[in-house]
Amino acid sequence: MRLSRSLVPTLKETPAEAQIASHRLMLRAGLVRQTSAGIYAWLPAGWRVLQNIAQIVREEQDASGAQEVLMPTIQSADLWRQSGRFDAYGPEMLRLKDRHDRDMLYGPTNEEMITDLLRQSVKSYRELPQNLYHIQWKFRDEVRPRFGVMRGREFLMKDAYSFDLDHAGAVVAYRKMMLAYMRTFRRLGVQAIPMAADTGPIGGDLSHEFIILAETGESQVYYDAAFERIDYSAGAVSYESEADLARFYETMTTPYAATDEKHDITAWAKVAEKRGGRGIEVGHIFYFGTKYSEPMGLRVAGPDGSQVVPHMGSYGIGVSRLVGALIEAHHDEAGIKWPDSVAPWKAAILNLKVGDAACDAICEGIYAKMAGNALYDDRSDRAGAKFADADLMGHPWQIVVGPRGAANGMVELKRRATGERAELSVEAALAKVL
């Protein structure tokens, strides 16, 4: 994308409403604009990041065997009456009426809907297990939205729902999701720790929340450094092997890890290598048995012909929240430092002297070779402004093309995360970036 023709409205000063780092930087880097309390429009750069995160989540869900679907945002109240949640869910649920005065709602979650879909089409134990997920906008009318995209009212979320014949099967599904989550967060460039959690209003008896570490996190967390040494990479643990999954689950849940609400001082005292810090919850997985399948009448024929009520679990990842959380984990005074995997562009090309034949030619050449993976700063601005904006936007690489080096076919390559710079030939720079 050419910056001169793009809507990337960077700001030199911080809007008054933004308090925490990620919110300030998202506004300043031109990623989002608030349209009302807790509701944001995603501008080109922000939208690219959001899609990159969603894509990694998608790939890891697919790898675990889950299938992607897309359920609506607007739901009928009828389904929610069947589970009893229409009345039980508080004012956080946005209720609407259509023109025929029917009760509708903007979905805060989709257990009822997915259970209904399965109940319509799955009749035999042979069709289980199933794990279906979607990446969709949700709405929760929070009393007090805050922290920008981290605690908005409208948010993009990945939700998976598993259906198994019995408890043992559901436990396998649960472990697969835990593996998928660990691999997902690793690819996103953050350290995530699963911590035992309360099951809350959704109910159930097996639940973990995934916390990533960031100075500005909402809660204090404590964990054993053993987590930092676990290998989740593909191959080491197979989704196909229940033994692998059991071993993995054991590894993940044995070392101490707790948020401050569940912190146990006695157990903590026994941890050899203590780690602590602030954390942000970016994912949550639940097993809740037949809480929805039972009241909503989901039944399949078992091997012996009897009717069996499937066991369910649900698994969420806050996709839009992750944009903020990743910035909390990766930034400095100058701006964002995107992990390579989610950056809106791999590199920014900074043309320090637009109009200079050598600079223009080199920049155009690099831009063409990067095929959409670069943001070309072709504005006729001062060099200083371009450096500042590039640091703010957090591109992993900056390819700086100035008249000094351009005459000899040289460019400067800067790595945003480390600040490292090197004078290189165009080819050498491209080789490192691509």
Next chain:
RNA sequence: CGGGGCGUGGCGCAGCCUGGUAGCGCGCGUGUUUUGGGUACACGAGGCCGCCGGUUCGAGUCCGGCCGCCCCGACCA
């Protein structure tokens, strides 16, 4: 929902107490200048002073109501 605060050009703010032609910095436009870390100067554009009502000769300023947004707490992915 309890407590606190704020709404004045795109952004950050002053002006309000003590009513009398709406200001500053940044940004934006034009020109000159500068040319590798937000250059300097000049000129210029841009404002239903959140909304409604009241008081007054006169309201950004005083009074009443409403709306919006932010912060702390409780709550939450």
